[in-house]
Amino acid sequence: MKLVLDLLIGDAQSDRVVPPTGIAARLTVFVAGAMAFLAVLAVALTLTAARVADAWANELAQAATLRLPVGADDALVIAALNLLETTPGIASARVLSDAEQAALLAPWLGADIGLDELPVPRLIAIVAEDQGYDAAGLRARLTGEMPTAVLDDHGRWRAPLVQAASRVRLVGWFSFLLIVAAMAAMIVLAAHASLAAHAQVIRVLRLVGARDVYIARAFVRRFTLRTGLGAIGGVIIGLLALELLPDADTAGGFLANVGFEGAGWLWPLVIPLLAAIVGFVATRAAAMARLRDQT
Amino acid sequence: MIELDNVSYGYRGQPLFSQLSLELAPGSFHFLTGPSGAGKTTLLRLCYADLQAQQGQVRLFGKDATRLDRDAVALTRRRIGVVHQDCQFLDHLSVAENIALPLTVSGRVAEAAANLSELLNWVGLAEQAHQLPQELSGGERQRAALARAVIMSPDFIIADEPTGNVDWEMSQRLMTLLTELNRMGKTILIATHDLNLIRTIKSGVSARVLRLRGGLLDQAGAEL
Numbered sequence: 001m002k003l004v005l006d007l008l009i010g011d012a013q014s015d016r017v018v019p020p021t022g023i024a025a026r027l028t029v030f031v032a033g034a035m036a037f038l039a040v041l042a043v044a045l046t047l048t049a050a051r052v053a054d055a056w057a058n059e060l061a062q063a064a065t066l067r068l069p070v071g072a073d074d075a076l077v078i079a080a081l082n083l084l085e086t087t088p089g090i091a092s093a094r095v096l097s098d099a100e101q102a103a104l105l106a107p108w109l110g111a112d113i114g115l116d117e118l119p120v121p122r123l124i125a126i127v128a129e130d131q132g133y134d135a136a137g138l139r140a141r142l143t144g145e146m147p148t149a150v151l152d153d154h155g156r157w158r159a160p161l162v163q164a165a166s167r168v169r170l171v172g173w174f175s176f177l178l179i180v181a182a183m184a185a186m187i188v189l190a191a192h193a194s195l196a197a198h199a200q201v202i203r204v205l206r207l208v209g210a211r212d213v214y215i216a217r218a219f220v221r222r223f224t225l226r227t228g229l230g231a232i233g234g235v236i237i238g239l240l241a242l243e244l245l246p247d248a249d250t251a252g253g254f255l256a257n258v259g260f261e262g263a264g265w266l267w268p269l270v271i272p273l274l275a276a277i278v279g280f281v282a283t284r285a286a287a288m289a290r291l292r293d294q295t
Numbered sequence: 296m297i298e299l300d301n302v303s304y305g306y307r308g309q310p311l312f313s314q315l316s317l318e319l320a321p322g323s324f325h326f327l328t329g330p331s332g333a334g335k336t337t338l339l340r341l342c343y344a345d346l347q348a349q350q351g352q353v354r355l356f357g358k359d360a361t362r363l364d365r366d367a368v369a370l371t372r373r374r375i376g377v378v379h380q381d382c383q384f385l386d387h388l389s390v391a392e393n394i395a396l397p398l399t400v401s402g403r404v405a406e407a408a409a410n411l412s413e414l415l416n417w418v419g420l421a422e423q424a425h426q427l428p429q430e431l432s433g434g435e436r437q438r439a440a441l442a443r444a445v446i447m448s449p450d451f452i453i454a455d456e457p458t459g460n461v462d463w464e465m466s467q468r469l470m471t472l473l474t475e476l477n478r479m480g481k482t483i484l485i486a487t488h489d490l491n492l493i494r495t496i497k498s499g500v501s502a503r504v505l506r507l508r509g510g511l512l513d514q515a516g517a518e519l
Contacts, residue, residue, distance in 0.1 A: 017399065019387040204383050207345070208443070209373035210400035211366050292365075 017210075018201055018218040024194040028187060028223055029230035032279065035183035036234025036271050037241070039176055043267045044242055046172025048258045053165030060154040060161070061128075064135070066093070066142075067150040068122040077122055080149055083141065084126060089133025096123045183227075183275065184282040191223055191286040195294070202294060216287035220280060227279025231272035239268060296321045296451060296482055297342055302351035304337055311337055312510040314351065319484060321450065324477045324500050326493050327486040328515060329507035335486040336380075338507060339455050342484065343375045344368045356450070373401055376444030378454035382436045384428035391415065391424040394442045401447070410446055418442045418472065434465035441472055451482045458492060470496045 066084065068076055077095055084093035096104075098115050101123060105113060135153050142149050195202070205215050242259045260267060296319055303313035311334040319325060319342075327335050340346040341353050344360050353360040355371050363371060376397075384393045392399075394414060395407035415421040418438040423431060431439060437457055444452055454473065458466035470492065477483045477500060487493065493504055504515040 016388065016392065017385065017396070019385075201385055204385055205396075205400055206369070207343075207372065207377060207379075207383060208397040208400055209369050209447070211369040213366075214400055214402075 015218060015221070017205060018198060018215075018222070020222075024190045024197065025222070025226060027193075028190045028226045028279075029233075031183060031186040031190070032227040032230030032275050033234035033237070035179050035186075036231035036275055037238040038234075039179045039271050039275075040235050040238025040268060041241065042172055042175045042179060043264075043271070044238075044259050046169060046176070047260065047264045047267075049168040049172065050165055051261070053161055053168060057158055057161050057165065060158045061132075062130075064126040064128065064151060064153040066124040066126060067152060068124070068146075069148045070119040070121050072122045072148070076146065076148075077124070080124055080146060083145060084124065084138075087133055087138055087141070089129050089131060090126055091129045092127045093124050096125055180274065180278055184278050187223060187227060187279050187282040188286045191219060191283045192290060194219060194223075195287060195290040199294060202291070212288060212291040215291060216284060219287045220283045223283035224276050224280040228272050228276035231275030235268050235271050296356060297484075298352075298354040299338075299341065299348070300352045300354070302341060302348040302353060304334070304341065304346065304349050310510060312507065312512070315510075315512050316351075317505070317512060319451070319482055321482055322477070322480050324474070324483045324502040325485070326497075326502055326504045326515075327484060327507060328488055328490065328493065328504060331488065333507045334510070335488075335507055336455055338512075339377075339453050339484065339486055342451075342453055343377055344371055373397065373447055374449050374451065376447065376449040376452040378437070378440045378444045378452070378457045380456040380459050382428070382440040384436070384439070386428055388428075389425050390420060390428060390431065390439050393428060394439055394446055396443060397447045407446070414442045414446055433460040434462070434468075437461055437465070437469055438472070441469065445476060445481075449481070451484070452476060454483070454485045456487055457485065458487060458489060466492055467495065474500045 066080060068080060081093055081095070084090050101120060102111075102113060102115055105118075105120075109118075135151065139151050142151060202215055245258050297317075298319075299315060299317040301314045301316055303310060303315070305311045305313075315338070317338075327338065329335055337346065341348055341360075342355070344353075344355060344363060347353075347361055355363070356374060358367075358371070360368075360371075385396070388396070391411055395404075395411055398404065398407040398410070411424075412421070415424050418441060420431075420435060420439055420442065423435060423439075428436060428439065437460070441454070441457070444454070452473070457469055457473075461469065466489070473483055473485065474496065493502075496502065497504065506513055506515040
């Protein structure tokens with residue numbers, strides 16, 4: 001806590017001994033802002049992609065389809081519905097209408113298809129209760145009572161979706177780490193440039209008895225604050241950019257939720273803090289290394 | 296207080312001096328003279344740990360300088376006031392801030408306010424306190440450098456050609472300030488090639504005059 005207070009309040013006299021840097025200071029603010037902007041986008045896209053994939057996976061986990069053979073009569077459909085309604089864990093089951101089936105085929109066959117001309121099976125949409133149902137048991141019953149019916153619980157689709165979601169998360173967080181590492185590298189370079197530009201100041205400070213930690217502190221405080229302030233600016237611009245993304249009506253629903261939700265809103269607060277910590281650690285390491293090398 | 300024992304130093308393989316020995320007792324006053332390039336500044340830099348001896352041993356306040364870590368070097372320098380020929384100011388700070396710099400970097404900022412006004416009066420720079428160093432004349436800069444060197448009340452004061460850029464009157468004034476410090480018990484080592492100045496000051500203070508020439512350090516003789 002004392003360290004944080006020291007950084008925020010500082011020591012005006014100590015700060016005065018190192019003159020304000022020109023280009024290195026502006027570069028640090030710019031780099032921190034740009035990286036924070038990218039970090040906001042990376043985190044927002046990662047969280048959104050993961051959220052969308054989770055929603056898809058959950059919806060599929062709750063849903064299943066019972067496929068009856070082409071030309072199945074109404075008696076078979078009613079028998080199937082009765083069987084499903086008496087199965088524990090199934091919340092509802094209903095036959096898809098012709099219009100719904102046509103809508104499912106429309107992306108591949110066009111909107112004006114006639115279902116009567118196609119060998120289309122009868123489909124019953126099943127919605128499971130939260131605790132789910134015994135799919136293996138239901139399959140066994142179906143095999144005994146109506147062997148032509150096929151239960152599809154979407155397991156084939158769900159597994160790749162979950163895998164894709166974890167990959168998206170992984171790539172997103174890896175991008176975030178790269179952004180943080182790139183920011184640290186740029187700050188180290190800027191700190192080195194600033195220290196090199198102030199070689200004579202450092203020499204004078206040494207001659208009058210300044211310890212390395214004292215000299216480093218003046219640079220570290222300055223770079224930490226600049227990084228933090230730059231990152232706050234970058235986060236604000238990043239949030240504005242997210243607001244400008246297309247909404248549901250213009251982007252088919254997928255981009256509607258790009259951004260932060262719930263606890264995810266902590267990230268815009270965490271990013272400037274993280275940037276300041278990166279600035280502190282990177283500058284301190286750079287300053288101490290440079291001071292060790294510089295006589 | 297400061298001991299050099301068989302110290303050697305050179306640049307790019309060329310020895311500047313070798314097996315040089317020197318002991319500065321507390322409260323003593325030494326002039327170091329010799330031709331340009333003889334190694335006077337190098338010898339002084341060894342005395343405030345700005346250089347490390349290539350051979351031999353330098354002991355600062357009883358401690359082997361080669362065994363001092365970076366923090367220890369900084370703490371040792373707080374006990375040594377140095378007046379550089381080119382003054383070495385921070386140009387963005389005022390004269391007063393430059394003079395107070397040793398206290399500032401030592402975290403003794405409160406003391407700076409208390410000591411500064413007295414010190415500025417002592418060196419005659421009270422009116423120039425808020426000016427920038429580049430606005431001062433050569434003599435004023437040297438006096439400011441002297442004030443900065445003594446603000447920590449160091450045990451040992453080193454001055455490298457302190458009168459190199461000032462007129463005769465200002466040289467005498469600076470020397471008077473240094474002899475006052477010696478009377479207060481400070482150890483003084485002044486490098487200068489101005490023999491007239493040495494002759495003038497030597498009469499008023501018990502000073503040893505050392506001559507560095509051809510890599511050898513000896514006591515100056517009859518020419519003084």
